[in-house]
Amino acid sequence: MIAVLAGGTGAAKFVRGLLEVVPPETLTLIGNTGDDVELWGLHISPDLDTLMYQLAGLLNEERGWGIQGDTFTCLTAIGRYGEPTWFQLGDRDLATHLVRTKWLRQGSSLTEVTAMLCARLGVRARLLPMTDDPVRTHIRTPSGALAFQEFFVRERWMPEVVAIEYRGSERARPAPGVLEAIGAAHGILIAPSNPITSIGPILSIPGVREALAERRDRVLAISPIIGTEAVSGPAGKLMRACGYDVSPLGVARYYAGVAGRILIDEQDADWREAIERVDVRAFTAPLRMTDRAAAIRLARMAVACLHSET
Amino acid sequence: MIAVLAGGTGAAKFVRGLLEVVPPETLTLIGNTGDDVELWGLHISPDLDTLMYQLAGLLNEERGWGIQGDTFTCLTAIGRYGEPTWFQLGDRDLATHLVRTKWLRQGSSLTEVTAMLCARLGVRARLLPMTDDPVRTHIRTPSGALAFQEFFVRERWMPEVVAIEYRGSERARPAPGVLEAIGAAHGILIAPSNPITSIGPILSIPGVREALAERRDRVLAISPIIGTEAVSGPAGKLMRACGYDVSPLGVARYYAGVAGRILIDEQDADWREAIERVDVRAFTAPLRMTDRAAAIRLARMAVACLHSET
Numbered sequence: 001m002i003a004v005l006a007g008g009t010g011a012a013k014f015v016r017g018l019l020e021v022v023p024p025e026t027l028t029l030i031g032n033t034g035d036d037v038e039l040w041g042l043h044i045s046p047d048l049d050t051l052m053y054q055l056a057g058l059l060n061e062e063r064g065w066g067i068q069g070d071t072f073t074c075l076t077a078i079g080r081y082g083e084p085t086w087f088q089l090g091d092r093d094l095a096t097h098l099v100r101t102k103w104l105r106q107g108s109s110l111t112e113v114t115a116m117l118c119a120r121l122g123v124r125a126r127l128l129p130m131t132d133d134p135v136r137t138h139i140r141t142p143s144g145a146l147a148f149q150e151f152f153v154r155e156r157w158m159p160e161v162v163a164i165e166y167r168g169s170e171r172a173r174p175a176p177g178v179l180e181a182i183g184a185a186h187g188i189l190i191a192p193s194n195p196i197t198s199i200g201p202i203l204s205i206p207g208v209r210e211a212l213a214e215r216r217d218r219v220l221a222i223s224p225i226i227g228t229e230a231v232s233g234p235a236g237k238l239m240r241a242c243g244y245d246v247s248p249l250g251v252a253r254y255y256a257g258v259a260g261r262i263l264i265d266e267q268d269a270d271w272r273e274a275i276e277r278v279d280v281r282a283f284t285a286p287l288r289m290t291d292r293a294a295a296i297r298l299a300r301m302a303v304a305c306l307h308s309e310t
Numbered sequence: 311m312i313a314v315l316a317g318g319t320g321a322a323k324f325v326r327g328l329l330e331v332v333p334p335e336t337l338t339l340i341g342n343t344g345d346d347v348e349l350w351g352l353h354i355s356p357d358l359d360t361l362m363y364q365l366a367g368l369l370n371e372e373r374g375w376g377i378q379g380d381t382f383t384c385l386t387a388i389g390r391y392g393e394p395t396w397f398q399l400g401d402r403d404l405a406t407h408l409v410r411t412k413w414l415r416q417g418s419s420l421t422e423v424t425a426m427l428c429a430r431l432g433v434r435a436r437l438l439p440m441t442d443d444p445v446r447t448h449i450r451t452p453s454g455a456l457a458f459q460e461f462f463v464r465e466r467w468m469p470e471v472v473a474i475e476y477r478g479s480e481r482a483r484p485a486p487g488v489l490e491a492i493g494a495a496h497g498i499l500i501a502p503s504n505p506i507t508s509i510g511p512i513l514s515i516p517g518v519r520e521a522l523a524e525r526r527d528r529v530l531a532i533s534p535i536i537g538t539e540a541v542s543g544p545a546g547k548l549m550r551a552c553g554y555d556v557s558p559l560g561v562a563r564y565y566a567g568v569a570g571r572i573l574i575d576e577q578d579a580d581w582r583e584a585i586e587r588v589d590v591r592a593f594t595a596p597l598r599m600t601d602r603a604a605a606i607r608l609a610r611m612a613v614a615c616l617h618s619e620t
Contacts, residue, residue, distance in 0.1 A: 081405065092386075098384070102351055117391065
């Protein structure tokens with residue numbers, strides 16, 4: 001069994017490869033819920049949805065979120081009422097939020113709801129939220145704090161970042177199955193997601209960091225940074241704001257307490273020595289998932305690195 | 311100013327005609343909310359929606375509910391999750407429910423929300439819910455009580471009807487503006503809606519019956535019954551269950567306390583004498599709104615009857 005700590009789009013690309021390399025039944029994804037947002041009374045879990053749609057073969061892979069061929073009729077009509085439409089709600093996607101919200105109100109936990117949604121979509125891998133408790137990543141900017149979706153989608157990650165907060169994390173417990181999956185996995189992968197806003201919230205849940213630290217030599221992080229830039233999105237900007245170098249070494253440092261291994265891009269081979277000095281074993285491979293074949297190759301390499309004894 | 315007590319589909323047809331006969335600014339519709347239902351956490355007001363869409367020129371007039379050209383992508387996806395899909399939720403229609411529910415949760419009353427939705431859709435007539443309090447029409451059947459939408463849509467009004475309940479009505483207050491509109495109107499029309507489940511809930515709100523009784527000679531009911539059958543829907547079945555004849559006389563009797571005038575179909579002219587014996591003045595006109603021109607003729611006739619002194 002392999003456990004994967006996962007955010008949204010970047011993780012989904014990687015998972016697409018992984019599904020061709022290991023049987024889905026042997027995969028447990030632990031998804032970030034720090035990005036969750038309540039809009040129009042609906043509980044929206046963007047990262048869980050992206051992962052679930054990928055696992056179900058429904059993901060719009062071009063955009064990296066939402067459902068293939070979805071329409072936006074309802075959203076357009078919402079706009080007609082003068083309501084903000086910056087959060088892209090597809091009509092099919094909306095069904096997920098409506099059903100999730102209904103089931104949560106009926107008393108099921110997010111873990112249970114996620115499992116039921118996945119079952120109805122024929123998903124064979126296991127998808128767990130990091131926690132059933134509310135944890136909300138906020139981005140502190142000079143003009144106030146923004147919830148993650150506001151910063152990322154509405155403000156297109158333009159505002160200056162002063163600090164990151166994982167609100168609610170100190171009182172949150174890992175969702176049922178999370179610590180067990182980390183403890184029982186042959187290996188644990190940290191997907192090439194944004195360390196600060198996708199993986200950071202997972203690590204902020206009391207008990208998760210400790211469980212990973214115990215398995216540290218079985219934990220492999222895949223770097224979302226190549227050279228001195230993020231492969232996509234605001235990972236670089238956020239790492240800098242948190243005091244980390246935007247480099248494979250910065251990623252290795254960020255994860256050093258929980259991941260004994262890191263997979264960095266082959267062009268960054270020169271960083272290996274510095275990384276090994278912070279007690280992290282570095283492996284190299286082409287990290288850019290330019291197409292499905294590249295994602296499969298990367299997944300195969302990641303699984304191999306997990307098991308490598310050298 | 312004309313006030314109209316209105317249900318959904320039948321009332322909407324009639325209102326379409328009325329909009330061609332009087333300026334929309336002089337119309338106040340008082341809509342039934344006994345059919346309201348909460349589904350997927352959304353507050354749905356089927357009758358208010360039907361009336362609002364009609365006033366906004368958006369109604370799917372062929373079906374008599376929903377929005378012209380709407381799609382059902384979200385509903386189909388909800389079905390994929392195994393959730394019941396008997397309540398037809400269009401994608402554009404859904405926006406109304408999402409926005410209404412959001413604004414209600416933010417603390418606005420149903421009256422305020424209805425006014426805001428109408429304003430955004432450019433509606434110039436005034437649409438009031440009968441009450442801001444929860445009143446829910448239930449149909450008692452031999453195997454238990456059904457909420458109105460369950461009886462009407464899900465069970466296609468097949469179950470035997472034992473009794474009708476307007477749950478919550480005894481504690482409900484008329485919405486702001488309702489009694490004022492009834493008091494100030496030149497005339498009050500009772501649309502050709504189902505007396506029991508569309509107009510009955512409005513009459514059940516404490517104060518409404520009394521306000522209408524005071525203006526009784528200025529209140530004209532348009533019969534939804536022609537001969538011994540309802541023009542459409544379960545009006546006949548429900549009147550019978552409540553002990554009323556399914557005839558123009560039955561309608562006149564049902565409304566006798568609040569409406570001093572009734573408009574019946576020209577084929578039912580023979581009922582006039584019997585109706586006048588229960589102290590209701592009867593007028594005749596072709597009631598079937600087979601097309602828009604017929605609806606306009608009926609509306610013109612109804613307005614004329616309101617003002618007639620003979």
